[in-house]
Amino acid sequence: MVIPEYKLFIHPIDVNELRKDIWRDDPVSAKLTINQKKLDVDIAYRGSHIRDFKKKSYHLSFYKPITFRKAKEIHLNAEYKDPSLLRNKLSFDFFNDIGCLSPKSQFVFLKLNGKNEGIYLEIESVDEYFLSNRQLPKGSIFYAVDGDANFSLMSDLDKDVKKSLEFGYEFKFGTEEDEYHLQEMILNINTFSLNEFENEIVNYVNVDKYFRWLAGVIFTQNFDGFVHNYALYRNATTGLVEVIPWDYDATWGRDVNGKVMREDYLRIQGFNTLTARLLNVTRFRLQYKKMLEDILTSKFNVDYMKPKIQDLYDLIRPYILKDPYEMDNVHEFDQEPDYICNYIKARGEYIRKQLYTLD
Template structure:
């Protein structure tokens, strides 16, 4: 199989700015830099990105373009180090899987990063879920919210301290839209928690794209992203349908490993998933039946070794040559080489587990 040539990103950051970034890794005030891709030179702002991943030796970056303001139909990108994932492919494999099953999902590609003349290795470039994400897909404009912590659990109670939330929009960060749009998010959350059981099926369909949510739920359960129910997602309100849709985000802790790269049992996440919205939807017999049907469809088509192996092999072959130049990964190529079989084993075991648990959805 021929290998793919990765784009090389050459980043220049003034040495004093690197010192400033590393002095306080939690500071979100950006520094300026220059990014060169081929013959294209751009002025940028950048900052370290992520929560726990900021502490890792191999840093991840959030890059915003300002001269020119747009590059490859985006105003900003995320460069993820995928430091704890021994395969480096789980995030991309997951996001592509969501797209394959019919869920809105950010695009991604691998690049090779060089900072001030020093190779930093293989990175996953992630598309930002913002107004350009919508424009690139010919979708109507609408507010977008990122779930930034465990309070984004669709509940009136905090998932962090188990107390009543001081505000309905706790756990969310508005990425695109106006402050007035927050009322739609607040309406969604309070409705999820207050609509009577007898009218929930009818009323929730006026606020949420239920079919799309059930597709997303199946994707989270199959890939087993434990954090994906209260974190690692974005919400978009389609201004034409007036309905919220949900998107995956940051899916490296999947396919049998947790966020630290450790082995996670294939039966760790139950077939019914988590969070208040999921519980209420699956309490409706028609929604529960539809969710079961989606799981059966995906288990037969997309969530199989036969379907995913060619994709996994393509990803692995595209980045394998570049690992030898990655200072953080080059000594761990033997582990990398074993990861595809690890993922295949997870798919088989997870598939059997879901099949066995399917009767709980009757």
């Protein structure tokens, strides 16, 4: 199988502008060719700490045409600190498999001004097109952009009361009324009595979907996933909120720097105020426990995951040798499928042993 080749041309003057200030958010114009289809795009670096890496990640917005493949923008992730390059893709697919909304993704090979830039993961943007492409009802979308997206009245950043309940979120799509609903939900999560919470939270949060997202974070062991690296979607028809994962390269046994993350690093109860309140209700806690048991049996095991890992490895292995940033690391890349499988086995055993804490 061949992965698509993306040919990007940026005028040398604009390349210099990008390189001069990696923290610049203003895009520059570029030409993108995919399968002989020529597209005019705006391009900028994406991410925070990843901008310092030699291999940059990019955010592309289409402007001629204004949409392409039913999208107005895409993200090209370098996956630079992940020695497998697979973890983000593997995570998004896993979330989808366990019944959670998740961005689509595919590997592409990028050329920049005629030179090989290497393997990238193209990630679907979570926006109104994300909803329409799945025939989901319209609704609001908020990005969790920092540690204040913790469903609490208290800030994770300065340990003080938040000045606004919208702190931690970037409004991506929706109406002013949706902003009010977000604030109302966060306030009620924190102020409902135990009985009120058990009876009323189901009018704000799709609890089943929330637990599927929580389970995905727990299995992949994304330590930042509880107060960051997610989007909120409020279904305008049901009025209920779902959580969508984002940026899952620091998973499957490696941290944000690609270093070993032990299988017992993250407790199965997770973190954040909403999770804590849900798990304080007996019937919700047992619902979550049953979900973990089911996923352990059906999805999070070596028999189920190994073929998926191997297929992705086989797909991109030939391109590693053409990636100027990865070709010298091919030996480590070759060891990663076994490393990830060993993590799945160890993490699965740890979670099984901890299930009693949810009784």
